[in-house]
Amino acid sequence: MPDTQMLKELPRTLRLDVLDVTAKWGGHVSSCFSAVEILTAIYFGGILRYRPAEPDWSQRDRFILSKGHAAPLFYAVLARAGYAPLAELQKFRQLSGGLHGHPIAGTFPGVEMTSGSLGQGLSFGLGAILAGRLSGFDYRVYVLLGDGECEEGQIWEAAMAAAHWQADRLIAIVDHNKYQQTGPISREMSLAPFAGKWRAFGWQAAEVDGHDVAAVVAGLQGLIAWQDSHRAPAVLIAHTVKGKGVSFIERDYTFHGRSLSPEQDAAARKEIRCN
Amino acid sequence: MQLGARAGLKPADQLRKAAGQAMLEVARRYPNVVILDGDLGNSTGAHAVKDVFPERFFNVGIAEANMVGIAAGLAASGYIPIVTSLASFLFNNAYDQIRLSVALAGLNVKFVGSHAGISTGREGPSSMSLEDFALAGSLAPFVVVAPCDPTSMRQAMHAAVAHVGPVYVRSSREAFPHVYTPEDCRFAIGVANKLREGHDVTLIACGLLVPVALDAAVILAEEGIQARVLDMHTVKPLDREAIAAAARETGAIVTAEEQFITGGMGVNIARIVVETCPAPMRLIGIRDRYPGSGSPAELLEAHGMTPDHVAAAAREAIKAKPQPTRPMSLNNLGAVS
Numbered sequence: 150m151p152d153t154q155m156l157k158e159l160p161r162t163l164r165l166d167v168l169d170v171t172a173k174w175g176g177h178v179s180s181c182f183s184a185v186e187i188l189t190a191i192y193f194g195g196i197l198r199y200r201p202a203e204p205d206w207s208q209r210d211r212f213i214l215s216k217g218h219a220a221p222l223f224y225a226v227l228a229r230a231g232y233a234p235l236a237e238l239q240k241f242r243q244l245s246g247g248l249h250g251h252p253i254a255g256t257f258p259g260v261e262m263t264s265g266s267l268g269q270g271l272s273f274g275l276g277a278i279l280a281g282r283l284s285g286f287d288y289r290v291y292v293l294l295g296d297g298e299c300e301e302g303q304i305w306e307a308a309m310a311a312a313h314w315q316a317d318r319l320i321a322i323v324d325h326n327k328y329q330q331t332g333p334i335s336r337e338m339s340l341a342p343f344a345g346k347w348r349a350f351g352w353q354a355a356e357v358d359g360h361d362v363a364a365v366v367a368g369l370q371g372l373i374a375w376q377d378s379h380r381a382p383a384v385l386i387a388h389t390v391k392g393k394g395v396s397f398i399e400r401d402y403t404f405h406g407r408s409l410s411p412e413q414d415a416a417a418r419k420e421i422r423c424n
Numbered sequence: 425m426q427l428g429a430r431a432g433l434k435p436a437d438q439l440r441k442a443a444g445q446a447m448l449e450v451a452r453r454y455p456n457v458v459i460l461d462g463d464l465g466n467s468t469g470a471h472a473v474k475d476v477f478p479e480r481f482f483n484v485g486i487a488e489a490n491m492v493g494i495a496a497g498l499a500a501s502g503y504i505p506i507v508t509s510l511a512s513f514l515f516n517n518a519y520d521q522i523r524l525s526v527a528l529a530g531l532n533v534k535f536v537g538s539h540a541g542i543s544t545g546r547e548g549p550s551s552m553s554l555e556d557f558a559l560a561g562s563l564a565p566f567v568v569v570a571p572c573d574p575t576s577m578r579q580a581m582h583a584a585v586a587h588v589g590p591v592y593v594r595s596s597r598e599a600f601p602h603v604y605t606p607e608d609c610r611f612a613i614g615v616a617n618k619l620r621e622g623h624d625v626t627l628i629a630c631g632l633l634v635p636v637a638l639d640a641a642v643i644l645a646e647e648g649i650q651a652r653v654l655d656m657h658t659v660k661p662l663d664r665e666a667i668a669a670a671a672r673e674t675g676a677i678v679t680a681e682e683q684f685i686t687g688g689m690g691v692n693i694a695r696i697v698v699e700t701c702p703a704p705m706r707l708i709g710i711r712d713r714y715p716g717s718g719s720p721a722e723l724l725e726a727h728g729m730t731p732d733h734v735a736a737a738a739r740e741a742i743k744a745k746p747q748p749t750r751p752m753s754l755n756n757l758g759a760v761s
Contacts (some may be wrong), residue, residue: 207501254500254529261500263529266520272490273525276505279482283458283503303521306490313485408434 151195156362157271159193160185164394164421166225166238168414174242174249175408179392179401181222183326183359184293187387188226190365191322193293198288201231204258208256210288211277213262215270216295216324217251220405224248224257232259252306270294271321275307278316289318300338305350308382311349312388315380320372321352322361323384326391328402358411359387395420428459428635430642430731436602440538443595444469446581447506447536451477454585458492458498460484462509468538468595470508489519495533496525501610504532504585510544511537511594521557526590527563534584535559535560535592540570541632541682542710542724543597546758548717554710556613558687560592561660567613568660570594570681572634576657587613590649594631601635603655616663622650625678625738626670630656630689633680633708636724638733644738651738657687667693667702678733678742680708705746706737715731 169179191197191212198210202372214223221241228235239258240246247256251265262273272294281288298304311319329337340346344354353375357368372383391405392398395417409417426435436442451457451473458480465471465483474481484491484733488501488509495505507514514537515522526533540553560568569589571577577595584591591613603619610617618640619634634655641651654666659681670677677697679690688736690707697703710727 152610202660219725254531262496266524268489269496269521269525272493272521273497273500275490276499277501278496278497278500279458279494280498280503283480284501303487303489303493306485306487307493310484310487379448 151193155177156189156193159189160362160419161424163189163222163225163229163416167221168409168418170225170238170241171408172222172408172414176221176241177218178221178404178409179285179398179404180216180295180326181219182393182395182398183325183389183391184219184222184422185323185393186323186360186362187221187293187365187389190362190369192226192230194362194366195368196366197291199230201259204232207284208288211261211274211290213270213274213277213290213292214252215264215292216267217264219244220250220252223252227257227259230259233257261286267295268303271304271311273308274319275311275314275316278319279314281318287318289320292319292321294321294323296323296325296327296334296340299323308347308352311382316382317376317380319382320369320376321382323386324389325386326389328400330402330405333400338386344386351381353379353381353383354381354386356386356388359389360393389398394424399401426601427632428603431638433544433603433635433638434599436574436599439574439577439596439598439600440467440522442577443536443538443571443581443593444472446578448472448476449578450581450585451480453506454501457504457574457585458482460495460505460507462486462488462513464509464538467510468508468534468536488513489521492590493517493525494508496529496531499531499533500529503694504534506534508536508669510539510551511540511556512551513583514554515556515559520563522678523563527565528591530565531625532588533590535641536593536595539597539636540594541596542715542720545720546717547610549714552715553682555687556592556594557659557681557683557689561692562689564654565589566660567591568594569613569656569658570631571657572631573600575604575606575609576611576655577588577597577608580657580709581615583611596632598632600632603634604640611657611682614658614661614663617655617657618652618666619655620651620653622652624651624676625742626654626674627734627738628654628656628667628670628677628693629680630659632682633729636729636731637680638746640734640738643731643735656689656693658690660690662696664696664700666719667696671697671701671703675703675745676706676738677703677705678734678737678741679705680729682729683709685709685711704741708734708737723759
């Protein structure tokens with residue numbers, strides 16, 4: 150059973166990690182903050198089957214970070230999960246370090262897919278599902294999508310194909326933080342009806358509070374249980390807040406990709422520690 | 425006149441049939457080869473595999489971006505996907521996916537692009553592929569091959585699958601004549617095949633333009649010009665040694681390809697020539713306008729890609745060779761402003 154005290158503490162630690170990782174050369178802080186509890190649930194809530202000492206273990210569950218700009222959080226999660234020493238995180242966005250600005254497969258243990266151009270992770274995940282079938286393995290594939298990313302047509306090509314091939318070990322999680330780079334999604338390019346779109350494509354869809362680790366774990370467990378008796382892919386729409394955890398970053402879309410000033414960084418740390 | 429007839433080449437089936445048979449051969453040999461089809465398996469030849477290994481054949485539908493992403497996911501788990509479609513749809517539709525999900529990740533995915541060049545003919549330029557050398561060639565880890573006949577297509581497919589890393593194999597709807605027999609064909613990635621020896625000029629071609637170049641060499645030989653002919657089946661990486669030797673030993677080069685000149689094989693050969701042994705060159709290919717809808721034979725004529733055009737380009741290149749230097753007369757000094 151997951152350690153509940155750890156699950157409570159970890160989001161705070163990961164948010165501070167993200168600030169550490171991005172302090173020197175920047176990164177998409179607010180896009181990381183919205184996904185903190187989702188990744189905590191997947192990696193530390195007993196969902197993902199993995200062996201940090203054996204990253205290429207053939208029967209591991211695959212976690213695919215399709216929204217590659219959450220790289221700082223992803224590296225921190227992988228380090229905290231035991232894939233790499235925490236000191237590695239200091240090499241983010243440095244030429245000599247190998248921690249690319251967006252994840253490149255093969256350059257950091259636990260990174261399954263190269264990402265950084267949006268829309269590609271669900272297809273990759275479906276390919277991993279087909280590979281598992283051909284190999285007779287029972288691993289699951291979890292793909293984390295951004296909500297703005299779902300404006301990409303390739304997402305819906307993959308959604309159609311996953312339902313057609315009854316990909317009942319594929320689970321997508323959408324970090325639905327309601328913002329894209331230049332503004333609110335509802336204003337820039339509405340996804341509504343979002344869950345309805347997935348259902349219309351033949352997916353089972355559930356919605357949860359994406360900042361409640363226990364709710365995300367329960368939501369994923371519910372979809373896994375559902376897939377035991379249904380042959381279809383499933384999506385967990387995690388309602389989140391962009392920039393969650395720091396009041397002056399929350400819902401301010403101009404922080405997308407913008408670095409914090411030293412004063413903002415200090416204020417953010419203070420608020421995260423006090424939460 | 426039939427392509428390759430002057431050179432005595434025997435006619436053959438459409439190249440795509442050989443590609444389909446070649447895919448079946450590698451699927452038999454490698455249990456981890458899987459075929460992805462963009463709903464064109466009866467056009468590309470890929471259906472040859474579907475009939476024998478249905479469990480390793482996936483029709484992804486008309487969704488090239490998704491197809492390439494799925495291929496990446498399969499390759500990351502140890503399978504060798506062969507992604508098939510018309511060359512034009514693959515590289516123009518799914519370039520971002522090919523670049524990010526495959527090339528940047530260095531994944532072991534093979535691409536077979538059919539109906540390349542002008543071979544879609546009367547279907548018109550929308551489905552022609554005249555940019556694929558430039559597009560595939562710009563992807564750092566890619567190998568790009570353009571076989572010129574059924575035998576080399578089969579060997580190219582085996583070489584592509586044996587190679588670890590992304591490979592693009594260019595196929596065609598056209599019937600390419602037999603250039604090789606199985607006994608005399610030696611296909612190795614990056615090693616050009618010398619099909620004819622000569623010391624006055626070198627004709628370097630790939631794909632359909634190989635039989636064109638062989639015909640041109642016959643025309644030139646009737647005039648006493650001995651042309652070397654190279655089958656540059658690997659467009660990337662180019663055979664640097666064979667190119668430098670051609671420049672050094674024959675002093676003039678003509679390149680010929682079924683592709684826009686810009687970003688194609690010829691300009692990359694020119695790069696190697698200027699780096700190694702500068703020599704006059706002429707480049708045959710399509711120049712800055714989209715072809716019309718016509719038969720392939722008409723299109724080769726309209727875009728200056730026939731044996732006569734290649735022979736004329738060879739004469740020009742030979743004429744442009746530097747003349748033996750003579751002592752400069754005083755009158756000439758300062759005459760150039």
